[in-house]
Amino acid sequence: MIASQDIVRCKGCHRPLRTAATIATGFGPICARRQHLVAAGYSSGQITDAIELVELGGVIHLRGTGDRRVYLTVGSKGVVHRTAITGQCNCHAGLIGKRCHHGAAVALYATSAASRTVRVAYPMPPATYIAAA
Ligand SMILES: [Zn+2]
Ligand SMILES: [Zn+2]
Structure with a gap:
């Protein structure tokens, strides 16, 4: 007490x-x-965006373990990016070697309780299918 x-x-x-x-x-x-x-070099704005992305369920473990983990991250406008645990990402910023909030979100997700292995049956988040319909 x-x-x-x-x-x-x-x-x-x-x-x-x-x-x-x-x-x-x-x-x-x-x-x-x-x-x-x-x-790790992320700005506070990126971190805020990253926390929001994780809370919205916008980070999904795609494959890999340890340093080889790759995640799907949902960007603005519903675009899905592939983001590595190392922070590499295939979004516009990531492709030119800049840090992006997707990398921060993946780092957050990987260390949060929410990351307890969830098996995902979809190759992509369901939202992608809805957007494509
Ligand atoms: Zn606090
Ligand atoms: Zn990115």
Whole structure:
């Protein structure tokens, strides 16, 4: 039991931290991942877009394991990109060697609880079929 004056708040979003691990780092799980992405060179706008993409279910594990993982990421206008765990991506920015929010989304997804292996029966997200109809 924690007395109210003992609540430790996240340095990023000021939400109360509840686990020993987050209290030790000073950041909640989402902000810790955000910090990790900032360190990897993503802008805060890209990280916000990436969080949104993951929350909307726009990242799907396509194939591969470890450093060879490849994901499908849904871009604006419903275009589907292929994004590697290493951050390489076949969107416009990715093809000219720039970091894109798809890479950040994949990094987030891979480290989040949501990534617990979900078997996907579709070669592409269902939204693609709807858009093509
Ligand atoms: Zn936070
Ligand atoms: Zn991209």
